Amino acid sequence: MATKAVAKPSKTTKKSSVASKSKFSKETYVKWYKDMLLMRRFEEKAGQLYIQQKFGGFCHLYIGQEAIVAGTVSGSRPTDSHMTAYRDHAHPLGLGTDPRVLMAELYGRTTGCSKGKGGSMHFFDKDKNFMGGHGIVGAQIPMGTGVAFAEKYNETDNVVFVSMGDGAVRQGALHETFNMAVNWKLPVIYIIENNNYAMGTSVERTTNVTDLSKIGLSYDIPSKSVNGMSPEAVHEAIEEACDRARRGDGPTLLDIRTYRYKGHSMSDPQKYRTKEEVAEWQAKDPIDHCLDVIKENKWLTDAEIEEINNWVKKEVEESVEFAENSPYPEAHELYEDVYKQTDYPYIKEY
Amino acid sequence: MKTVQFREALREAMSEEMRRDKSVFLLGEEVAEYNGAYKVSQGMLDEFGPKRVIDTPIAELGFAGIAVGASMNGLRPIVEFMTWNFAILAADQIINSAAKMLQMSGGQYHCPIVFRGGNGTAGQLGATHSQSFEAFYAHVPGLKVITPSNPYDAKGLLKAAIRDNDPVVFLESEKMYGDKGEIPEGEYIIPIGVADIKRAGTDVTIVSFGKILKVAFEAAELLEKEGISCEIIDLRTVRPIDYACVVESVKKTNRCVVLEESWPLASISSEISYHLQRYAFDHLDAPVMRVTQTDTPFAFSPTLIDEALPNVARLINAVKATLYRN
Numbered sequence: 001m002a003t004k005a006v007a008k009p010s011k012t013t014k015k016s017s018v019a020s021k022s023k024f025s026k027e028t029y030v031k032w033y034k035d036m037l038l039m040r041r042f043e044e045k046a047g048q049l050y051i052q053q054k055f056g057g058f059c060h061l062y063i064g065q066e067a068i069v070a071g072t073v074s075g076s077r078p079t080d081s082h083m084t085a086y087r088d089h090a091h092p093l094g095l096g097t098d099p100r101v102l103m104a105e106l107y108g109r110t111t112g113c114s115k116g117k118g119g120s121m122h123f124f125d126k127d128k129n130f131m132g133g134h135g136i137v138g139a140q141i142p143m144g145t146g147v148a149f150a151e152k153y154n155e156t157d158n159v160v161f162v163s164m165g166d167g168a169v170r171q172g173a174l175h176e177t178f179n180m181a182v183n184w185k186l187p188v189i190y191i192i193e194n195n196n197y198a199m200g201t202s203v204e205r206t207t208n209v210t211d212l213s214k215i216g217l218s219y220d221i222p223s224k225s226v227n228g229m230s231p232e233a234v235h236e237a238i239e240e241a242c243d244r245a246r247r248g249d250g251p252t253l254l255d256i257r258t259y260r261y262k263g264h265s266m267s268d269p270q271k272y273r274t275k276e277e278v279a280e281w282q283a284k285d286p287i288d289h290c291l292d293v294i295k296e297n298k299w300l301t302d303a304e305i306e307e308i309n310n311w312v313k314k315e316v317e318e319s320v321e322f323a324e325n326s327p328y329p330e331a332h333e334l335y336e337d338v339y340k341q342t343d344y345p346y347i348k349e350y
Numbered sequence: 351m352k353t354v355q356f357r358e359a360l361r362e363a364m365s366e367e368m369r370r371d372k373s374v375f376l377l378g379e380e381v382a383e384y385n386g387a388y389k390v391s392q393g394m395l396d397e398f399g400p401k402r403v404i405d406t407p408i409a410e411l412g413f414a415g416i417a418v419g420a421s422m423n424g425l426r427p428i429v430e431f432m433t434w435n436f437a438i439l440a441a442d443q444i445i446n447s448a449a450k451m452l453q454m455s456g457g458q459y460h461c462p463i464v465f466r467g468g469n470g471t472a473g474q475l476g477a478t479h480s481q482s483f484e485a486f487y488a489h490v491p492g493l494k495v496i497t498p499s500n501p502y503d504a505k506g507l508l509k510a511a512i513r514d515n516d517p518v519v520f521l522e523s524e525k526m527y528g529d530k531g532e533i534p535e536g537e538y539i540i541p542i543g544v545a546d547i548k549r550a551g552t553d554v555t556i557v558s559f560g561k562i563l564k565v566a567f568e569a570a571e572l573l574e575k576e577g578i579s580c581e582i583i584d585l586r587t588v589r590p591i592d593y594a595c596v597v598e599s600v601k602k603t604n605r606c607v608v609l610e611e612s613w614p615l616a617s618i619s620s621e622i623s624y625h626l627q628r629y630a631f632d633h634l635d636a637p638v639m640r641v642t643q644t645d646t647p648f649a650f651s652p653t654l655i656d657e658a659l660p661n662v663a664r665l666i667n668a669v670k671a672t673l674y675r676n
Contacts, residue, residue, distance in 0.1 A: 081423070083419075112456070113456065114454060114455055114456035115456030117453050117454060117456050118456060122454040122455070124456065124458050124459065126458040126459065131419075131422060131459060132454070132459075133454075133455075134447070136442060139442055139443065139446060142412050142414070142416050142418070142419065142443065143416075143419035143422065143447055144419055145415070145416050145419060146415060146416035146417055146421070146422070147420070147422060149420045149423075149425075150422075150423035150424055151423065153375070153401070153420070153425060172411060173411050173412060173415060176409035176411055177412045177416065179407060179409065179412070180406065180409065180416060336457070337452050337456060338452065338453050338491055338492055339452070339516045340452065340460050340462075340514075340516050341514070341515070344590065346491075
């Protein structure tokens with residue numbers, strides 16, 4: 001059932017190696033480039049604004065990992081659902097959520113995607129089937145599986161993507177859930193966004209089973225490792241997993257090897273890794289790669305590329321403007337969206 | 351009217367709701383083929399099939415989380431925990447996920463889900479199997495917490511819980527499942543958050559909930575013989591609490607004893623006591639008293655159980671204390 005882990009991605013990606021014989025179209029590459037660039041620039045801006053103390057809370061950046069979302073979105077259908085942990089800015093951007101409401105959420109404004117009640121770690125967009133944004137490591141694993149349970153119960157052929165970091169793999173929730181998901185043949189695809197560090201603790205330091213794709217073996221879940229710096233590889237793995245789920249054969253575990261260029265959060269001194277290691281992964285950047293393929297195939301002119309770059313820049317600028325001009329929630333909003341019951345008798349004291 | 355056991359009342363509530371709404375389903379340990387560890391779901395697998403009555407592995411966190419996700423995606427799960435002691439393992443999904451989903455998603459996703467099972471002490475089961483979770487869950491905004499004390503209330507409130515669009519914690523008792531009581535032949539619903547005056551009286555108000563209420567009935571009978579008239583209020587729901595019912599009663603009796611199966615600190619009895627000193631201060635002729643479990647983990651030996659649990663004698667003492675008749 002489980003396939004063998006592929007070689008480490010660090011040895012498989014050569015610059016633009018897939019260009020000449022790629023099965024992917026110009027449109028796909030251009031969309032990947034545009035979407036990933038939006039994620040990258042949005043988060044670079046968010047990081048700057050955070051340092052300038054424009055907003056508070058935590059801020060976990062996805063920078064470097066964008067190919068996972070890009071390949072997942074292109075390899076799936078709009079009716080599929082997505083759930084992830086707290087490193088959740090890129091997923092809704094990839095699904096097409098307006099960056100304005102995401103930036104507003106970072107700012108804690110009432111116009112935010114979660115009305116300023118969720119913040120960076122709790123983005124939601126029901127219109128795009130983006131079901132969070134969850135702050136407790138691993139909690140999204142059973143929940144996302146439950147979303148898939150409902151799809152099967154309702155006899156749809158939708159699948160659910162549940163993303164997690166390599167750290168979440170060690171939570172009991174994962175092991176309890178994997179067992180049920182495969183036993184019940186639920187249409188769920190588990191994506192380990194394996195950037196090799198749970199905060200500052202490397203995979204090697206927390207387990208004897210460092211090949212995370214092997215986690216699926218004990219549950220009889222088909223599993224494989226995937227090059228997470230390659231949207232093509234991610235897309236193909238996702239398509240294969242979707243086929244399995246849609247034909248009723250249950251879950252897949254994808255150990256997608258990636259890297260976050262930035263720290264775990266904004267306060268991370270990154271003493272657990274070398275600058276050389278970061279540089280080595282940055283050399284395989286998926287955005288650069290897509291741009292190289294586009295240029296190599298002469299799919300866009302320099303002017304057209306510049307147009308995309310400018311569009312992205314403008315989107316990000318406008319999202320900041322939108323957020324800064326949006327109001328904070330008013331006091332009464334604290335008592336809204338806690339219960340569906342609209343006349344819930346809250347205790348109100350001094 | 352007909353006489354049914356507590357477990358049958360629960361089963362009727364679930365079965366009626368499952369017939370009415372295809373999105374309702376039951377999952378938990380031993381609920382299907384074993385017919386329920388306490389036979390609450392007896393026969394339900396036969397009627398509804400394995401798609402809607404689902405045996406789970408022993409994985410409280412996992413199956414509670416799966417149910418929460420299913421509720422986010424349009425279903426209405428009923429999660430049976432064999433006891434609420436085991437549900438501590440699922441507390442992350444109840445407290446961090448279900449209770450907060452609507453708020454954290456800015457109103458986009460809600461969790462119409464019922465978590466139910468046996469709660470409180472049930473004989474010589476030792477400390478880990480004997481805890482009462484009313485105050486634990488009542489503490490959490492986003493949840494509703496129901497504590498039925500008889501079959502009639504259990505059925506009406508469980509139906510309300512299943513139809514409710516917010517997550518509900520429904521606390522039963524292994525010791526109550528065999529209790530018998532009368533229920534109507536037809537359908538009925540009891541609204542969440544409404545207390546019930548189980549016995550009218552004039553001298554002292556006894557506020558309680560859940561199975562320990564039986565101690566109040568017994569004490570009230572004995573006190574009646576001594577010329578002391580007790581009004582017994584069954585809160586039925588501890589989040590939200592029907593404070594008005596309690597305050598109105600105390601305005602009449604001017605005295606109150608809270609009877610609670612669980613521990614004293616940060617309890618429902620502390621909450622009721624606070625509320626009365628705040629909102630019925632001028633009506634109180636004596637300090638509010640309470641009778642609770644001892645401030646210790648529950649122990650195994652019968653002598654230690656007798657010492658730990660609220661009983662009739664203690665309640666009578668507390669009632670008399672409010673009347674300065676000790």
